Amino acid sequence: MPSRIVVTPRSAHGHPAIERLRSAGFEVVFPSPGAVPTPEELIASLADSAGYLAGVEPVPRSVLIAAPRLRVISRNGTGADSIDLAAAEELGVRVLRAPAANAQGVAELTVALMLAAARSIPFASAAIARGEWGRREGIELAGRRLGIIGAGQVGRRVARVALALGMSVRAFDAFPDPSFAPDGDFAFAELDDVLSGAQVLSLHAPPARQPVVDDRALALMPRGAILVNTARATLVDERAVLDALDTGRLRTYATDVYQVEPPGMTPLTTHPSVIGTAHLGGFTRESIDRAMTAAVENLLDALDSDRERPGDD
Known part of the structure; x- marks a missing residue:
């Protein structure tokens, strides 16, 4: 069974960069296409996931604890204010950003x-x-x-x-x-x-x-x-x-x-x-493309490096 990646940004659904995840052999899951996921939807989808391409939704400790296989969170933007970074560090989950994309x-x-x-x-x-x-x-x-x-x-x-x-x-x-x-x-x-x-x-x-x-x-x-x-x-x-x-x-x-x-x-x-305005600073075609491409690349690089670590087999 392929490793699972959860994708939540509303702009990600249908974006061509997501196909790179599938081409790399990952199962891609959208908990709530076109909408911000609820904590319950996140917990259900992340339970058996290795990667998480995250949007602006809150990611509290309770969500991270419910995702024991999660290794990497990749944000499609610069900020990670909505993620409990202390809990992520404690649980060994890397948090990556896409600086300057938007x-x-x-x-x-x-x-x-x-x-x-x-x-x-x-x-x-x-x-x-x-x-x-x-x-x-x-x-x-x-x-x-x-x-x-x-x-x-x-x-x-x-x-x-x-x-x-x-x-x-x-x-x-x-x-x-x-x-x-x-x-x-x-x-x-x-x-x-x-x-x-x-x-x-x-x-x-x-x-x-x-x-x-x-x-x-x-x-x-x-x-x-x-x-x-x-x-x-x-x-x-x-x-x-x-x-x-x-x-x-x-x-x-x-x-x-x-x-x-x-x-x-x-x-x-x-x-x-x-x-x-409705938080649309980075909501341009060009910013979305840059952010999504960077977030996918960060996620793939991080998961590939994890695969190559000795003792992971």
Whole structure:
């Protein structure tokens, strides 16, 4: 009987990269094609599986304990926040990622949200759809300061586009790359310096124990700033953001990520100064292809190396 690989990303069903798993002799199982699997579906499908090509679904300790043959989890993206990494390490399950596979897609969405917020595009489009001539005075991004928190693959791409638009850019990163020196008014800076000048603030940081954007951070930012989050919902204190929107300290909060997904109707999602998208930063044809190809290659390489280990027979 061939070894089993469980595949859960909604974009994986029917993707040609999955055929490489079958061609390599693996049985491919989709617990819930086109949908995010439930913990019960995961437990049932992983019980006798060696590999797992994972999407965004939570993978808690209970799921990993129920998969005694599981050797490798391969994510079709950069983040692994939803996986209990401590339990995976304890149980000897390798967790692999596809870094930068969706960086271009996320960066382009970030810029789109910046522009949508500056020109109130969702408001204008909704008014036209209702047969109304709705207009709000916009602002131009040229000449304004963009603050970036997290200058990795995505943040650097956003910085280059912002500079091309005529913005100045200040970026905070825990490990700044001195070789990144794009043309234009760009510099790395300390976090408070980035916040205090950020007329637009864009988040591209890894998970943090505490929100990066809280009451204190918002008080440092110029009044009427735009906040864009295409990284992680936990980087933002939602209550503080709502207060800032209500008082006008923030002009707009544009987000692609939420504490619970889908978020349903909440004070945040229904606020008139919030622009929300459905976690579609990496949901482009090109990003999906890069991520799926990388995830499959990582999975095959890891399982092949396990097969070659002495004593595994």
